[in-house]
Structures are given as C-alpha cells and as structure tokens.
Amino acid sequence: MLTRALFHIRPLIIGLLMLSLSPVTSLAQTGPRATEFTLPNGLHIVVVPDNRAPVVTHMVWYRVGAADEPPGTSGIAHFLEHLMFKATEKIGTGEFSKIVSRLGGQDNAFTAQDITAYFQRVSKDRLPKVMEMEADRMVNLKLDEKEVLTERDVILEERRSRVENNPSAILDEQLGAALYLAHPYRIPVIGWEHEMAKLSRADAMAFYKRFYAPNNAILVVTGDVTPEEVRKLAEATYGKIPRNPNVKTVERPAEPPHRAARRIELKDPRAGRRTWHRQYIAPSYTTAAPGEAEALDLLLKILASGPTSRVYRKLVVEEKVASSAGGWYSGSGRDSGKIAFFSVPNDGVEFSKIEQLIDGVIAEVAAKGVTQEELERAKKAYLAEYIYQTDNQASLARRYGWALTVGSTVKDIEEWPERLSQVTADQVKAAVRHLDILRSVTGTLLPEAPDQPPGSRS
Amino acid sequence: MLTRALFHIRPLIIGLLMLSLSPVTSLAQTGPRATEFTLPNGLHIVVVPDNRAPVVTHMVWYRVGAADEPPGTSGIAHFLEHLMFKATEKIGTGEFSKIVSRLGGQDNAFTAQDITAYFQRVSKDRLPKVMEMEADRMVNLKLDEKEVLTERDVILEERRSRVENNPSAILDEQLGAALYLAHPYRIPVIGWEHEMAKLSRADAMAFYKRFYAPNNAILVVTGDVTPEEVRKLAEATYGKIPRNPNVKTVERPAEPPHRAARRIELKDPRAGRRTWHRQYIAPSYTTAAPGEAEALDLLLKILASGPTSRVYRKLVVEEKVASSAGGWYSGSGRDSGKIAFFSVPNDGVEFSKIEQLIDGVIAEVAAKGVTQEELERAKKAYLAEYIYQTDNQASLARRYGWALTVGSTVKDIEEWPERLSQVTADQVKAAVRHLDILRSVTGTLLPEAPDQPPGSRS
Numbered sequence: 001m002l003t004r005a006l007f008h009i010r011p012l013i014i015g016l017l018m019l020s021l022s023p024v025t026s027l028a029q030t031g032p033r034a035t036e037f038t039l040p041n042g043l044h045i046v047v048v049p050d051n052r053a054p055v056v057t058h059m060v061w062y063r064v065g066a067a068d069e070p071p072g073t074s075g076i077a078h079f080l081e082h083l084m085f086k087a088t089e090k091i092g093t094g095e096f097s098k099i100v101s102r103l104g105g106q107d108n109a110f111t112a113q114d115i116t117a118y119f120q121r122v123s124k125d126r127l128p129k130v131m132e133m134e135a136d137r138m139v140n141l142k143l144d145e146k147e148v149l150t151e152r153d154v155i156l157e158e159r160r161s162r163v164e165n166n167p168s169a170i171l172d173e174q175l176g177a178a179l180y181l182a183h184p185y186r187i188p189v190i191g192w193e194h195e196m197a198k199l200s201r202a203d204a205m206a207f208y209k210r211f212y213a214p215n216n217a218i219l220v221v222t223g224d225v226t227p228e229e230v231r232k233l234a235e236a237t238y239g240k241i242p243r244n245p246n247v248k249t250v251e252r253p254a255e256p257p258h259r260a261a262r263r264i265e266l267k268d269p270r271a272g273r274r275t276w277h278r279q280y281i282a283p284s285y286t287t288a289a290p291g292e293a294e295a296l297d298l299l300l301k302i303l304a305s306g307p308t309s310r311v312y313r314k315l316v317v318e319e320k321v322a323s324s325a326g327g328w329y330s331g332s333g334r335d336s337g338k339i340a341f342f343s344v345p346n347d348g349v350e351f352s353k354i355e356q357l358i359d360g361v362i363a364e365v366a367a368k369g370v371t372q373e374e375l376e377r378a379k380k381a382y383l384a385e386y387i388y389q390t391d392n393q394a395s396l397a398r399r400y401g402w403a404l405t406v407g408s409t410v411k412d413i414e415e416w417p418e419r420l421s422q423v424t425a426d427q428v429k430a431a432v433r434h435l436d437i438l439r440s441v442t443g444t445l446l447p448e449a450p451d452q453p454p455g456s457r458s
Numbered sequence: 459m460l461t462r463a464l465f466h467i468r469p470l471i472i473g474l475l476m477l478s479l480s481p482v483t484s485l486a487q488t489g490p491r492a493t494e495f496t497l498p499n500g501l502h503i504v505v506v507p508d509n510r511a512p513v514v515t516h517m518v519w520y521r522v523g524a525a526d527e528p529p530g531t532s533g534i535a536h537f538l539e540h541l542m543f544k545a546t547e548k549i550g551t552g553e554f555s556k557i558v559s560r561l562g563g564q565d566n567a568f569t570a571q572d573i574t575a576y577f578q579r580v581s582k583d584r585l586p587k588v589m590e591m592e593a594d595r596m597v598n599l600k601l602d603e604k605e606v607l608t609e610r611d612v613i614l615e616e617r618r619s620r621v622e623n624n625p626s627a628i629l630d631e632q633l634g635a636a637l638y639l640a641h642p643y644r645i646p647v648i649g650w651e652h653e654m655a656k657l658s659r660a661d662a663m664a665f666y667k668r669f670y671a672p673n674n675a676i677l678v679v680t681g682d683v684t685p686e687e688v689r690k691l692a693e694a695t696y697g698k699i700p701r702n703p704n705v706k707t708v709e710r711p712a713e714p715p716h717r718a719a720r721r722i723e724l725k726d727p728r729a730g731r732r733t734w735h736r737q738y739i740a741p742s743y744t745t746a747a748p749g750e751a752e753a754l755d756l757l758l759k760i761l762a763s764g765p766t767s768r769v770y771r772k773l774v775v776e777e778k779v780a781s782s783a784g785g786w787y788s789g790s791g792r793d794s795g796k797i798a799f800f801s802v803p804n805d806g807v808e809f810s811k812i813e814q815l816i817d818g819v820i821a822e823v824a825a826k827g828v829t830q831e832e833l834e835r836a837k838k839a840y841l842a843e844y845i846y847q848t849d850n851q852a853s854l855a856r857r858y859g860w861a862l863t864v865g866s867t868v869k870d871i872e873e874w875p876e877r878l879s880q881v882t883a884d885q886v887k888a889a890v891r892h893l894d895i896l897r898s899v900t901g902t903l904l905p906e907a908p909d910q911p912p913g914s915r916s
Contacts, residue, residue, distance in 0.1 A: 071529060071642075072711040174718045177639040181632075182650060184529075192640060192714035253530040256650035260632045260901070261909070263721035366913030429913065436911040443718070451719070453894040455824035455887065 034400055034410050035227040039234060041243040042215025046400050046410065047230045048222040050393055056127050056223030057393045059119035060134050061401040063218070064211035066189040067113040067335070068250040073203050075155065075191020078111040080204045082151050084118065085109075088140040091133060093147065103129060113185050114334040115405045121394060124224045128233055135237035138212055141205075148201040156197060159190050167268035171277065171445050178262040179279050179441040182253040183335060213244035220401040222393050252335060255281065262441040271447040273323075276343045276354045280440040282329065284337035286407040293331040294420045295431040296339070300329035301378040302370050302428070303361065304341060308377070310361045311341065319357060321349045334406040339435060351444050362435050369429035379421060386417065490848065492858055492868050493685040499701040500673025503692055504858050504868065505685040508851055514585050514681030515851045517577035518592050519859040521676070522669040524647040525571040525793070526708040531661050533613065533649020536569040538662045540609050542576065543567075546598040549591060551605065561587060571643050572792040573863045579852060582682045586691055593695035596670055599663075606659040614655065617648050625726035629735065629903045636720040637737050637899040640711040641793060671702035678859040680851050710793060713739065720899040729905040731781075734801045734812045738898040740787065742795035744865040751789040752878045753889040754797070758787035759836040760828050760886070761819065762799060766835070768819050769799065777815060779807045792864040797893060809902050820893050827887035837879060844875065 034048045066077045087093040100107040105122030107130075120130040163169040173188045180186035190196070219238065221230050258281070285293040304311045304327030315325040327341035343354045389395040403413045492506045524535045545551040558565040563580030565588075578588040621627040631646045638644035648654070677696065679688050716739070743751040762769045762785030773783040785799035801812045847853040861871045 072709055074640075074711075170717050174639075178636060178720055181635045182532075182645070187640070192711075194712055194714060195640075251530055253532075253650075254652055256652060259628050259726075259908070260722040260724035262636055263723075264718040265721075266718035268717075362912050432913045433911040437909045450717070451895045453891040454820050455890045 033414065036410050037227070037231065039214065039239050041239065041241055042213075043234065043238050043241075044218045044404070045230060045234055046218065046220045046404065047225065047227040048220070048396055048400060049224075049226065050222050050396065051224050054124045054224045055121060055393065056124050056221060056225050057119060057121045057397045058127060058130050058134065059117055059220045059397045059401050060138070061218040061220065061405045062116045062212060063114075063216050063249065063405050064116055064207075065112050065114040066187065066191075067184040067252055068211065069184070069187070069207070070203075072195055073199060073207075074187045075159075075189075075196040076199055076203050076207050077116055078190055079152065079155050079196070079199050080207050081109050081111045081116055081118075082155060083143055083148065083204050084137055084141060086144070086147055086151070087142045088136050089142065090136055090140070093144070096133060096137070099133065100130065105130065111189060113189060114332075115402060117398075117401060117405075119394070119397065127221070127225060128237075131233050131237045135241060138214065138217070138238070139241050141208055141212075143201050143204060145201050148204060152196070152199055155190070156193065159193055159196060163188070163190065164193075165270075167266065167271040167445055168275070170268065171264075171266045171275075171443050174264050174266060175277060175279055175441050175443045178264055178443075179281060179338075181256055181258065183255050184252055185333065185336065211247060213247045214238055214241050215243045216247045218401060218404050220397045220404075222397040222400075254335070258436075258439045261437045264441065264443045265446065266443065267446045267448040267450045269447060269449050271445050273344050274351075274447065275445045276345060276351050277443040277445070278341045278355075278358070278440055279443075280339040280435055280437075282337040282339045282434045282439075283331075284333040284335070284406075285331040285403070285412070286334055287336060288331070291419065291423060291427055292431060292434075293337065294416070294423050295427040296329045296331060296337070296434060297382070297420065298375060298378045298423055299365070299370070299428045299431045300327055300339060301381060302374045303327060303365065305381075310365070311343075311358055314361050315343055315354065315357055321346055321353055321357065325354075325358070332402055332406060355442070362432060365429065366432040366435075369425050372425060375423075375425050375428060379423075382420060383417070490854065491872060494868050495685070495689065497672065497692060497697050499697065499699055500671075501692065501696050501699075502676045502862070503688060504676065504678045504862065505683065505688045506678070506680040506854055506858060507682075507684065508680050508854065509682050512582045512682050513579060513851065514582050514679060514683050515577060515579045515855045516585060516588050516592065517575055517678045517855045517859050518596070519676040519678065519863045520574045520670060521572075521674050521707065521863050522574055522665075523570050523572040524645065524649075525642040525710055526669065527642070527645070527665070528661075530653055531657060531665075532645045533617075533647075533654040534657055534661050534665050535574055536648055537610065537613050537654070537657050538665050539567050539569045539574050539576075540613060541601055541606065541662050542595055542599060544602070544605055544609070545600045546594050547600065548594055548598070551602070554591060554595070557591065558588065563588065569647060571647060572790075573860060575856075575859060575863075577852070577855065585679070585683060586695075589691050589695045593699060596672065596675070596696070597699055599666055599670075601659050601663060603659050606662065610654070610657060613648070614651065617651055617654060621646070621648065622651075623728075625724065625729040625903055626733070628726065629722075629724045629733075629901050632722050632724060633735060633737055633899050633901045636722055636901075637739060637796075639714055639716065641713050642710055643791065643794065669705060671705045672696055672699050673701045674705045676859060676862050678855045678862075680855040680858075712793070716894075716897045719895045722899065722901045723904065724901065725904045725906040725908045727905060727907050729903050731802050732809075732905065733903045734803060734809050735901040735903070736799045736813075736816070736898055737901075738797040738893055738895075740795040740797045740892040740897075741789075742791040742793070742864075743789040743861070743870070744792055745794060746789070749877065749881060749885055750889060750892075751795065752874070752881050753885040754787045754789060754795070754892060755840070755878065756833065756836045756881055757823070757828075757886045757889045758785055758797060759839060760832045761785060761823065763839075768823070769801075769816055772819050773801055773812065773815055779804055779811055779815065783812075783816070790860055790864060813900070820890060823887065824890040824893075827883050830883060833881075833883050833886060837881075840878060841875070 034046050036046045038044050069076050085096050097107050100120050103122055103126045105120050105126060107120040109118040122130055177186050282296060283292055303309055311325045311327060315322040322343045322345050325343040329339050331337040341358055345354050400413060490506050490508060492504050494504045496502050527534050543554050555565055558578050561580055561584045563578050563584060565578040567576040580588055635644050740754060741750055761767055769783045769785060773780040780801045780803050783801040787797050789795040799816055803812050858871060
C-alpha cells in the first residue's frame, strides 16, 4: 500500500531539512562524494556510491512544486503526483507500484512547495527496470477521465484526514496563509478543498506537459552502483526522451515589505491543549548571504531545539509556565526559509506570558550572544544527526536531491559540514536579526467552540 | 492636468457605492430609465437620457480590473489605464486629454479591483469625436518603450505619495492582504511596489490585448442624446472593431473557509492618532441572496453611518471613549463585499475597550434587531443620496456602468429603490450574521516607531 507523502514545512524540518542539509566539523573529508553529469537532453544526474549492501535508491526530482500551481488550481502538483501511479502505454493502471513490489522493492513519492519527487529502493540488479519505468512515466502518462475523478476523491479524503480532522493542521494552514502576503508558499501544498474539488484531468495534463521533462528533472542514484553504470542505463532510458524547450521556471510573486505583524486565533473544540505558535519568514540556504543560513541552523538549535535549549529551559524548567516549548529553522525553501516557535502553556498561564518569555530569550541572545559551549554543542549535535542520516541510503539521496532541486550545488552540499563548523558565535548572534516581528505571524489554538456569527445562536 | 484615479474600497464606498447602487422608496417610478442594446461585435451599450443641459457623459467600462492581473504583475491594470493616454496611429503622444480639453470637455479614468473605466464629459455636439477617439484607443494603442518607463515612474510616485507617505493607507493594504486568504482582492489595486518597478511594455500590451475588446466592454452614455443617436454613432466607431474571440473572464481563486480571525498591528511614527479598524468579508450585490445586500446597506447605515448611528452614539456620545466611530458596507464587488468599522479612541482608552463596545452594539442588534424608526430613517437617507446623485450626470453613468460591469442588470439597478424599500426589520436583523468574526481582520495603528529586529539597536 502506498503512503505517498505531502511535505509541509514541519515534517520537512524534523525530517528532511536535517536530513538534506546537515553537517559537520571534521566529517568534511569522511562523507560520501557525489559524481554528477548532465545528459544532452538536460537531465542532471547525481550518483552517490554506497557499497555496503547490494541495494540502490533511485529518485527523480522535478523542479516544480505546489508553489508553481496556476492560480485557482491549488493541489494540482500533489494530485499529479498521485496520478503518476496510473497508466502509461507500457504499464497498466495501478501496476507501477505492484511491479516494484514484485521486484522486491519499495516505492513512494512526495510533493512539497518547491519539489516533486519519486523514488524506488530495489536490489541493484533491478535498477535497469525501475529506470525504464520512471523514464517511461516522465512523458508517457495516460490519464483516464474516470480514474482521475476517483483519485480526486482520494486526495480530498487525504485532506479530510490530515487537515480537517486535525486542529493543529488547520492552524498551520491559517498561519501559512497569514505569514506570506504575496508568495504562493501561503497556499497549502495539499490545496484548498474547494479548488481541489474542481481539479480536472485537463489541469493535471497541462501541469504534467508543462513541467515534467528531462531538462526539469534531477536523477539521484545512491547505493551499490558506479557513475558509469548509471550513465549507461540513463542514456538507454531517460536519454531517449527529447528536451522540452517550453519548460521554464515559474516566476513566483515575491513578498512586498512587511509592515505589520499578523496574529490569528483558532478556536476548535477538538484541540487537546491550548497551544501557542509563531512563525517568521527568514532567508533560506538558497537566498541567504554566505554563512547566514548555517548560523540560523545553529541559532535555532541553541535557542529552541530540545530540552537543553534556552527556550525550553526558560519556559519549562525555570519558570514552569509550559509543558513544552521549542522551535526550528527550515532553510530548504527555494525562495525563503522559515523560523518557528511553539509552546504548550500550563493551565492558567496566559499566552502573553509565554510570548513575553520567548521574546525575552530572543532579546537576551540579541544582546549577549551565545556561549562557546552552546555553539560547540550545537555543532556536535548536527554532526551526530549527519552521520546517522548518511547511514541511510534514502536520506542520503534526499540530501542531494532536495538541495539540488531548490538551487544548491553539489559543492554547496558537500562543503556544508565545513561551513557550519566555521560559524562563529558572533555570526550566530547577528542572525538573531532575522527574528523580525514584522515578518511574523503569531497564532493561538484554543480548545473552545469557534465564535459564531452574531445572531446565529439566538 | 489629469488626476486619474485608483479606486480602493474606501473611496468607493463614500463615493461610488452610494452613487452606483443607491435607492429609494417612492422614487422607483421617477428616476431615469436606461435603454440598452448590444452591437454585433458584443459591445454592450446603455443610454440614459438627461436633457436638462446640452451635455453628455461618455464612459467605457472594461470588465477587467486589478483582480485579473497575472501573478507577479500587480498594478498592471492601473498602469495600462495610465498608458491609454499615450498614442495611437491617429492620436499623438499625450494628445488625447488635450484634444478633449480643446473641445471644452473633461476626461478621466479609473481602475478598481473589478473594473477599468474611461470617461469624457463634453457638449453634445462633441460626442462623435470622443466616441471616435475612445473606439480608436480600444484596439490601436501604440506604446513606446521609453514612454512606458517614464510613466512607470509616475505610478511609482503615485504609490509613494498615496500609500508610502500615508500610514492609514499602509494599514489598509495590510488589512486587505490579511482579510483574504486566496482571492486577489488581497493585492492592492495600485500594486506592490517591487512588482510595479518591473512592469514592462510587454506586460502592458499583453494585458491590453487580452482584455480590451468591444465584447469585454460596456459603453454608457448619459445626457442630452437619444438611444438612436448613440446607436448610429457607436456603429460608425466601436462597431468597426471586430469581436476578440479570445477574451474571457479570468477565473479568480475563491476563498477557502475562514477558520480563524486575523489581527494586525501597524506602528508608524507618522500616524497622527491611534486608530482601530475591522473589516469583514461579506456578500456583495452580485453574490448575495435576494434582498440580503440591501439589508446590509441598511444595517450598516443604522449601525455605523454618521452621528445618529448606534456605534457613534455608544462610543462617542454615551461612553465618551472615542472621538470618532463608524463603519460602512461596500456591496459593489464582483466576487464579495466588505463591511468595515473604525474608531479613533480617546487618550488612555484601550483598543480592547473599543472592540468590546462595538461587539456589544453588534450583539444587541443581533439579539433585538433594529427599530422601525431607524429603518425608515435609513431608507430616507438613501433616498436623499439617490436623488442628489441622480442629479449628477457622471454619477448616473457610474451607477449603471459599475453595476453592469460587475454583473448586475439594468433591471437590478432600476428596481433597487423598490427592493430597498421592501426590506423589513427582520431582514436587517438577520443580516447581522455576516459580521462573522472568522471572516474578519482587526487592525490597529499606533503612532510609534515600528518594532526593530532583535539586536538591530544594540
């Protein structure tokens, strides 16, 4: 059974960001090294050897995501991702995953604001077959009107179970919509329900024809295979597909200056606890000045990641006003990154108290910076995560695939541990300026019945 | 000198809404009556006789506005409106207004979210000339690259003087951007500055070619002229222009359900006073159930228009917490309407007090309705405005032009006084449900320095 995934920012940070853009220190020379080349049709290929077991992970990344959807068709990128598991001339309806499964492999796919990716993990001798199949559906997708409508019910149900039944997810959507004034990151990846309900076969095919092409894709293969083997296989499969000269990156609306902080309050009786949230727009690895995104990664680790972080210690340990408090930085966006804080206040504690304490923690770092000990501990934490994730073939493939798709280079990725290790305490202190309240939204979730329009209870 | 205008919602309500969709009671049979017909090329023509003086008002309304702009090109509708005063084959650069002026006439133009309109007021014997000129620039606009760039500086300067130098206008923009989650009404008509700065001749021509055509326009002529005279002149001018089969109404993204009220706080040292604002998305005349928009017009008149309104009496007269308080309903949007309240609190009065009192006034009407006396007074007030505005030829033309352009019919417009007169107190009470806090944004403006990013003052 497929569990195709939709990456919102949060899972991304807990999962992918750390996976894809992680560090550290003396590891610079010990990590795996990628080989890259480009086919004449524009397909960018990256091979990362990992010979510990006779398996390979094969991923195709398209440089298109939810943020590229035509207005009014939100959800089409993710919908198309689902539909890619339907038929081509060669593969019968719904057969794709069954074939991978019969080969003893696993497959899946996911969609985020900037990317859409498909992957299979198979034993190395099965690689030719999955490459043939993935290349086939890059341009030969066949969509039956009736199947499209059936699958639309699937994504609508996915939305119901993931968002509509989850007050935190509803708040996340509302926060996103308020955080950005113009940029399409404001629209949820899964789509607005009323727009999803109108998505058609024609919408899906138009999106597919416009964005799915070798010159808009990156192939990442990790595992027990050499670059030369991959090149030969790729030439025989993807290499047969002509470049599509009409593919071009969508120019997305940029943010105007932010003049006023936003606030939202969501009341939902299904919410378990009162929770407090804040998000800031920040630079991403693609948009930041050199070293700035690395400093933000370290800053948020020190400020808000885990029980030794400043925010947790202040709110949970010292002041005892909250049962939970933390935050994260996501630097993997093509056009911007995001910083978030959250807390679950104890009963009777006002949200304003939570806010005041978190702002106090931030102000303290802005004024006095972080300690050398905190900085070293944060770097070491990334090192541990990095090693752990390098150990996982799929994580390794995602590290390269995600970063390359949003505009980083192999060099950027491989020198990341080195760059992170060079970040100074002063740089971390300077990065606090990105916690700019004017570029933020603050949200609260209350386990209460929502306000009713006046008169509706009378 | 041209003072071409940009209609934001506020001027619209004070000016146009009242002008274009106004009432009342026994006037139904006394107002002027329009004659309408359509040319074979799709141009919809409306003639409203007014023979008191030998003058005519000639307006062309295009069914396109800022809400139809391609993503990333905000401001192009208004920019094109400016550029329409440049050259055609027949009219030299900048000559259009000079010619009208030499004919003893006046001309102008304006852009709003749903419409773009051009008008001239001339003596009746000059009508053939202005029709010839307006028809000419409907399809024959010639844009010189250099002139486009010069005019771009003009609109950027317009933005600076109207918005950037005006904290209230900045707040209005931020309120709009937070009120709508998906619909393009969230984008300011004048455009976001960073997008305006990139608008090109190509953008303007693409917008022009896509939307300016006889089958996307409505010609309204009021004044000392018969429908037959207008028909002959129109056939000889506009009638020569072929229909453009590619013109179609842009399908604009619709709003998802609103789950959480938004709040924003703008600090600007240039603000004179602390002010409080709230806006709600509401039905418009085009989207409301029968009678509902009329009830909203009356409700807001009673609640919030002028010193006899409930909000003013409560806040300014009785509680003495504010020097000003009021509100309005704008029902002229194609896709939705808007309700707004505002107040200027006295020194020392918290915003929360203002909010509580206004919510109290709303709750009281929700529970007990309005009095018959209030209702009659509100209807009479509309009657007076209606008569006053009917007296003005340009207002009369705008009444028809605006309403027709956003989807009303001549019948809708002319039966409006009758429909308004039939609204009952119960209907007004029921309309309070549209003051739905979940579909609202609340904003405050403070005369203070904006919050700085942490560390930026250290």
